[in-house]
Amino acid sequence: MIGQKDMEMVDLKSLYRRMKSELDAAVLSAMAGANYINGPEVSLLAANLSKYLDVDYVVPCGNGTDALQMALMALDLKPGDEVITAAFSFVASAEVIALLGLKPVFVDVDPVTFNISSDLLEAAITPRTRVVLPVHLFGQAAAMNDIMRVADKHHLYVVEDVAQSLGADYHYRGGKKKLGTIGHIGCTSFFPTKNLGGCGDGGACFTNDERLAAKMEMLAGHGSSKRYYHDVVGFNSRLDTLQAAILNVKLNYLDEFLSIRQKIATRYNAGLAGLQDLAVPGMDALATHTYNQYTIRVFNGGRDRLQKYLKEQGVSSRVYYPVPLHHQKAFENWADGISRPVAENLCGDVLSLPVHTEMSLQDVDRVVRTIKEFYKS
Numbered sequence: 003m004i005g006q007k008d009m010e011m012v013d014l015k016s017l018y019r020r021m022k023s024e025l026d027a028a029v030l031s032a033m034a035g036a037n038y039i040n041g042p043e044v045s046l047l048a049a050n051l052s053k054y055l056d057v058d059y060v061v062p063c064g065n066g067t068d069a070l071q072m073a074l075m076a077l078d079l080k081p082g083d084e085v086i087t088a089a090f091s092f093v094a095s096a097e098v099i100a101l102l103g104l105k106p107v108f109v110d111v112d113p114v115t116f117n118i119s120s121d122l123l124e125a126a127i128t129p130r131t132r133v134v135l136p137v138h139l140f141g142q143a144a145a146m147n148d149i150m151r152v153a154d155k156h157h158l159y160v161v162e163d164v165a166q167s168l169g170a171d172y173h174y175r176g177g178k179k180k181l182g183t184i185g186h187i188g189c190t191s192f193f194p195t196k197n198l199g200g201c202g203d204g205g206a207c208f209t210n211d212e213r214l215a216a217k218m219e220m221l222a223g224h225g226s227s228k229r230y231y232h233d234v235v236g237f238n239s240r241l242d243t244l245q246a247a248i249l250n251v252k253l254n255y256l257d258e259f260l261s262i263r264q265k266i267a268t269r270y271n272a273g274l275a276g277l278q279d280l281a282v283p284g285m286d287a288l289a290t291h292t293y294n295q296y297t298i299r300v301f302n303g304g305r306d307r308l309q310k311y312l313k314e315q316g317v318s319s320r321v322y323y324p325v326p327l328h329h330q331k332a333f334e335n336w337a338d339g340i341s342r343p344v345a346e347n348l349c350g351d352v353l354s355l356p357v358h359t360e361m362s363l364q365d366v367d368r369v370v371r372t373i374k375e376f377y378k379s
């Protein structure tokens with residue numbers, strides 16, 4: 003493949019070049035303003051996001067993992083209280099649960115959406131359960147209507163991890179809502195490769211509950227609501243002013259970014275349709291998929307061979323995620339020996355292909371062609 007550029011998972015350099023004049027102006031203006039901590043750009047981002055998401059309160063913080071931490075800390079949980087989350091996911095949600103002395107309870111996922119199975123949710127509830135923490139993985143919504151129904155019935159909090167799905171719409175109880183604003187608290191990340199990514203770390207929580215918003219703000223500000231008076235043991239997590247300045251620019255393009263991702267996915271879906279050993283991402287009819295990842299399943303043990311072939315042809319791909327959370331060493335204290343078969347199978351057959359805002363349909367066609375060559379050879 004001489005002369006052909008490698009196809010990477012993301013292309014942040016080209017995105018920057020495309021947005022350079024606006025981004026540079028925003029950063030230079032924030033530099034000159036010199037309010038590097040909690041500057042006006044940060045409250046502006048909170049206001050802009052609250053409008054975009056149609057949610058009353060946005061509490062910015064240092065990263066998506068901190069967002070999950072301040073959300074769970076705001077709920078006044080006791081050590082050993084149980085938090086139900088997906089067995090197939092990024093580690094952050096489970097990690098924060100465990101760090102706070104709570105018990106992560108891993109529920110198997112749906113084979114179509116890869117998200118926590120609402121059918122299995124109710125059976126996982128015990129008298130110690132306090133929270134359900136669905137992760138909207140890869141850009142796709144968990145079954146929020148069912149999750150909220152079960153949670154309401156058992157008086158549980160719902161904390162949504164929307165780090166990979168910010169901007170997705172969801173048909174909730176007849177109306178349309180942004181994902182992350184349906185449960186009691188939504189948590190997101192502005193890691194550079196997320197749907198709305200900064201040029202560094204960042205995160206935020208959303209809620210319509212004034213009391214929870216105030217609590218989260220206090221917790222992430224050293225447990226203080228009046229300077230140097232500390233009511234609870236908190237921590238320190240702030241969104242940088244420079245990142246907020248960047249995110250204020252990029253938020254204006256979020257819908258455009260999502261529609262590029264969706265067009266790429268549609269092209270992949272059409273190109274890969276009908277391949278025997280491969281499944282394209284499934285769709286929840288109630289949600290827009292934002293394709294933070296375009297993740298296929300490769301059956302009959304071919305995943306690793308396909309990945310190797312793609313690499314030889316200059317096409318990157320990634321296995322998100324190779325180990326289900328209930329098999330991770332970090333969570334062995336909570337191991338119950340019970341299988342989560344869907345999560346375990348997914349770890350063996352998922353493969354995420356390149357999808358990003360700078361990718362052309364020709365790029366997609368090249369990946370599709372390469373995959374078809376693999377199956378012919």
Ligand SMILES: *Cc1c(COP(=O)(O)O)cnc(C)c1O
Binds near residue numbers: 065067094191205
């Ligand atoms: C990225 C991510 C996080 C953590 O975000 P950071 O900003 O990297 O701390 C949490 N949950 C999910 C699902 C993520 O993809």
